[in-house]
Amino acid sequence: MNNATHNQFLPLPSDAALQIGWPTLNHFLLDAPEKFFARTRVNADYGKPGWTRDCGKRFHRGCDIAPVKVTATGRTTRVIFTNCATNNDFESEEPTFVPHDDVFCVFDGRVVEVVDNENASDFGRHVVIEHSWPRGGGKFFTLYAHLSEISVTGSSVMSGQRIGKMGQTSRSADARNWMAIAPHLHFEVRDAEGRAYEPVEFLRRYVSLR
Numbered sequence: 001m002n003n004a005t006h007n008q009f010l011p012l013p014s015d016a017a018l019q020i021g022w023p024t025l026n027h028f029l030l031d032a033p034e035k036f037f038a039r040t041r042v043n044a045d046y047g048k049p050g051w052t053r054d055c056g057k058r059f060h061r062g063c064d065i066a067p068v069k070v071t072a073t074g075r076t077t078r079v080i081f082t083n084c085a086t087n088n089d090f091e092s093e094e095p096t097f098v099p100h101d102d103v104f105c106v107f108d109g110r111v112v113e114v115v116d117n118e119n120a121s122d123f124g125r126h127v128v129i130e131h132s133w134p135r136g137g138g139k140f141f142t143l144y145a146h147l148s149e150i151s152v153t154g155s156s157v158m159s160g161q162r163i164g165k166m167g168q169t170s171r172s173a174d175a176r177n178w179m180a181i182a183p184h185l186h187f188e189v190r191d192a193e194g195r196a197y198e199p200v201e202f203l204r205r206y207v208s209l210r
């Protein structure tokens with residue numbers, strides 16, 4: 001995949017018939033977005049999609065949904081923050097947390113990828129589900145990453161079905177360290193070619209409020 005498709009979002013198809021559920025019990029996106037996204041003490045935009053990482057130098061294809069059930073470990077870990085105004089790095093000891101939220105499939109579909117090996121990719125333990133747009137019939141995919149546990153094995157899944165538990169898995173030690181201070185579900189939405197839709201627009205437009 002080339003950089004052009006990595007570093008921008010596809011426009012969402014309009015399909016008024018699509019009604020999705022929330023991927024976790026965190027439903028704060030519309031009313032209190034500051035509680036919806038994972039954030040760090042220095043980067044309030046950490047969990048948002050787009051150019052939100054490394055002072056806007058690294059593109060984030062997904063959105064990182066903060067847990068509503070979380071416990072402090074009582075331990076800290078060392079991270080290197082960047083002051084984006086001065087471009088200076090500084091070290092900090094930050095408190096660490098463990099998330100406990102269940103993760104749910106957002107729409108009826110078919111499990112097409114279950115990666116139980118947490119060291120296989122930067123997504124850690126993750127699940128990909130294939131869906132069809134209700135009107136157009138084209139395929140789209142949702143990805144649920146960094147899970148601690150996967151509870152689906154294959155075949156069909158329903159909207160709202162529990163597919164696992166939020167975790168902090170990744171083959172990247174650096175990513176695991178950031179997730180320790182800002183635990184989250186990394187949620188992505190893709191088309192059939194693997195290009196990403198803006199996941200927050202997707203949730204805002206299609207999530208069912210009933």
Ligand SMILES: [Zn+2]
Binds near residue numbers: 064
């Ligand atoms: Zn992410």
